[in-house]
Amino acid sequence: MENLLYLLSACLLIIGLKMLGSPKTAVRGNAIGAVGMLIAAGVALLLSRDAGGAPLEISREALIAIGVGLAAGTLAGIIASQKVQMTAMPQMVALFNGLGGAASALVATIDLFNKKAGSSVELTLSVPAALSVLIGGVTLTGSAIAFAKLQGLIGGRPLVYPLQKPLNLLLLLGAIASCCWLAAEPLDSTPLYCLAGVAAILGVLSVLPIGGADMPVVISLLNSYSGLAASAAGFVLGNNILIIAGSLVGASGLILTKIMCKAMNRSLANVLFGAFGKAPEGAAEAPATASGGTVKSGSPDDAAMILDSASLVIIVPGYGMAVAQAQHATREMADLLQKNSCEVKYAIHPVAGRMPGHMNVLLAEADVPYDQLYDMDQINSEFSQADVALVIGANDVTNPAAKTDPSSPIYGMPILDVENARTVMVLKRSMNPGFAGVDNELYGRDNTMMIFGDAKETVTRIVSGLKDL
Amino acid sequence: MAELVTALTVFALAVFVGFEVITKVPPTLHTPLMSGSNAISGITLIGAIIVCLVASSTLTLVLGSIAVALATVNVVGGFLVTHRMLAMFKSRKKD
Numbered sequence: 358m359e360n361l362l363y364l365l366s367a368c369l370l371i372i373g374l375k376m377l378g379s380p381k382t383a384v385r386g387n388a389i390g391a392v393g394m395l396i397a398a399g400v401a402l403l404l405s406r407d408a409g410g411a412p413l414e415i416s417r418e419a420l421i422a423i424g425v426g427l428a429a430g431t432l433a434g435i436i437a438s439q440k441v442q443m444t445a446m447p448q449m450v451a452l453f454n455g456l457g458g459a460a461s462a463l464v465a466t467i468d469l470f471n472k473k474a475g476s477s478v479e480l481t482l483s484v485p486a487a488l489s490v491l492i493g494g495v496t497l498t499g500s501a502i503a504f505a506k507l508q509g510l511i512g513g514r515p516l517v518y519p520l521q522k523p524l525n526l527l528l529l530l531g532a533i534a535s536c537c538w539l540a541a542e543p544l545d546s547t548p549l550y551c552l553a554g555v556a557a558i559l560g561v562l563s564v565l566p567i568g569g570a571d572m573p574v575v576i577s578l579l580n581s582y583s584g585l586a587a588s589a590a591g592f593v594l595g596n597n598i599l600i601i602a603g604s605l606v607g608a609s610g611l612i613l614t615k616i617m618c619k620a621m622n623r624s625l626a627n628v629l630f631g632a633f634g635k636a637p638e639g640a641a642e643a644p645a646t647a648s649g650g651t652v653k654s655g656s657p658d659d660a661a662m663i664l665d666s667a668s669l670v671i672i673v674p675g676y677g678m679a680v681a682q683a684q685h686a687t688r689e690m691a692d693l694l695q696k697n698s699c700e701v702k703y704a705i706h707p708v709a710g711r712m713p714g715h716m717n718v719l720l721a722e723a724d725v726p727y728d729q730l731y732d733m734d735q736i737n738s739e740f741s742q743a744d745v746a747l748v749i750g751a752n753d754v755t756n757p758a759a760k761t762d763p764s765s766p767i768y769g770m771p772i773l774d775v776e777n778a779r780t781v782m783v784l785k786r787s788m789n790p791g792f793a794g795v796d797n798e799l800y801g802r803d804n805t806m807m808i809f810g811d812a813k814e815t816v817t818r819i820v821s822g823l824k825d826l
Numbered sequence: 827m828a829e830l831v832t833a834l835t836v837f838a839l840a841v842f843v844g845f846e847v848i849t850k851v852p853p854t855l856h857t858p859l860m861s862g863s864n865a866i867s868g869i870t871l872i873g874a875i876i877v878c879l880v881a882s883s884t885l886t887l888v889l890g891s892i893a894v895a896l897a898t899v900n901v902v903g904g905f906l907v908t909h910r911m912l913a914m915f916k917s918r919k920k921d
Contacts, residue, residue: 370866370869371843371847373862373866374844374847374848374859374862374863374866375847377855377858377859377862377863377908378847378848378852378855378859379852379855380852380854380855380915383855383858383912383915384909384912384913386862387858387862387905387908387909387912388909390862390865390866390905391865391905394865394866394868394869394871394901394905397869397871397872398871398872398875400872401871401872401875401876401879402875402879405875405876405879407880413879413880415879418881418884418887419878419879419881419887419890422878422881422887422888422890422891422894423875423878423879423890423891423894425891425895426874426878426890426891426892426893426894426895426898427894427895427898429895429898430894430895430896430897430898430899430901430902431898431902433895433898433899433903434898434899434900434901434902434903434904434906435902435903435906437899437903437907438902438903438904438906438907438910439906439910441907443911446857446861446907446911447857449861449903449907450860450861450864450904450907453861453864453865453868453899453900453903453904453907454864454867454900456896456897456899456900457864457867457868457870457896457897457900459893459896460868460870460871460873460874460893460894460896460897460900461870461873463874463889463890463892463893463896464870464873464874464877464893466889467877467881467886467889467890467893468877470882470883470885470886470889471877471880471881471882471886473882481827481829481830576860577860580860580863580864580867583864583867584863584866584867586867586870587867587868587869587870587873588837590870590873591833591873592830592833592837593873594873594876594877595829595833596872596873596876597833597836598869598872599869599870599872599873600833600836600837600840601836601840602840602866602867602869603840603867603869603870604837604840604841604844605840605841605843605844605847605863605866606844606863606864606866606867607841607844608840608841608842608843608844608845608848609844609847609848609859609860609863610860610863612844612845612848613848613856613859613860616856710857712856712857712860714854714855714856714857714858714859715857717854717857718857718858718911718914718915721914721915722914
């Protein structure tokens with residue numbers, strides 16, 4: 358009976374995941390997934406059996422432990438999910454992910470603790486237990502670092518130090534060795550702590566050298582890890598629903614990771630080990646005029662005049678727009694321009710924002726119509742016909758160095774060809790380089806006009822400028 | 827051994843299902859999909875509940891309770907956050 362219900366739950370999770378893939382059914386898909394999860398949790402609580410197949414008696418202590426955990430977790434989950442800003446979604450996912458990984462590692466650990474001393478534990482059980490602790494531990498600390506980088510708690514720049522690669526390789530070997538040790542001595546606590554410690558350090562040190570701009574790839578990969586950790590815990594407990602759901606997530610995280618790497622035209626290995634965005638010596642703090650050109654800056658009123666006579670404006674939104682909460686003002690500006698019989702399009706780079714599709718969510722929040730959003734491949738040929746390319750809080754995705762400068766860390770990443778527009782307006786706080794830590798030579802071009810200041814304020818002033826004209 | 831083979835079979839098939847289910851998703855939905863699949867990885871909650879039920883000491887009971895709490899945050903937070911994101915797409919469609 359309980360296995361049939363688990364099967365039902367697995368089917369609901371798969372159907373839910375499938376429906377999440379289409380805009381029309383996504384909301385229902387999410388709900389169906391949640392129902393599947395609820396059924397599985399109910400079955401685990403009420404219909405579990407012991408190793409001999411007899412129904413488990415639920416002790417009062419166990420009931421309290423589970424009840425407290427469920428209540429605390431539900432409360433925290435509700436608060437976190439309602440309070441989080443849409444812009445902070447990526448680090449929220451990272452955080453949830455880390456907790457899931459930690460839970461899987463704990464489940465395997467507790468299962469080993471529950472075994473009586475002196476009883477024999479087969480390799481078929483101890484090997485997945487070791488893997489669960491390793492992957493879960495790496496997921497926890499890796500996600501924590503990704504969270505800290507995106508939240509700005511630690512610098513987004515990659516942290517590099519001498520002998521980094523050999524050290525990480527050594528750690529990896531250490532992790533494998535600890536795994537073997539724990540698999541051989543599953544009831545000894547020393548190898549367990551050793552493995553947990555090595556896994557934690559490995560998670561920290563493997564994410565630290567990766568630049569903030571690459572965090573989406575890391576989170577997606579860690580999402581895959583947390584699934585695999587759950588799957589490994591499923592092997593430990595001999596529970597199919599954990600194995601199925603865990604490997605589903607493992608596969609999905611891997612696919613997303615691949616898509617993101619492809620969008621940046623780089624291999625996963627390059628992202629993970631390339632120390633991308635390493636600041637060139639001394640260039641870090643120089644508020645330089647980019648690459649020798651003279652930077653021209655203009656006022657919002659200048660921008661309004663040019664925009665007023667434009668017939669095609671392509672808006673390039675970036676994470677900076679979302680941080681400044683400028684998306685509503687931007688839509689108001691777009692509405693005004695459209696009344697002025699000017700065509701407005703939004704160019705969405707595949708990695709705009711902090712995750713694939715993140716910018717779409719942010720613009721949807723501001724009620725920007727779907728059909729005005731264009732993917733990079735659709736829009737790139739149109740920049741040459743555009744009167745104005747309006748870059749709001751985006752930087753690296755417009756940097757021509759990605760095409761021209763083989764020594765640039767972002768060389769090879771496909772970019773939006775904003776430079777082809779008649780006028781390029783860049784709304785930016787300052788001349789500081791973007792998330793990847795690279796200067797943008799676009800800002801020194803003749804057809805580029807920089808408008809410095811807070812994006813929301815600038816756009817609002819452009820709007821009032823347009824109204825006055 | 828037979829149990830392991832069965833488990834591995836389930837694992838391998840589920841991985842293929844995962845690849846097939848997910849390859850055809852439009853980029854717009856990648857973020858909600860990521861958070862939705864992240865919620866599903868909280869399935870480890872089931873494991874946490876089971877180890878609590880068979881806990882043999884206070885230590886394992888306490889650790890089990892923590893595991894349940896962490897996994898529940900993952901599940902509840904994940905599904906709710908996904909719903910919040912998707913609701914925005916939906917409200918847009920009505921306009």
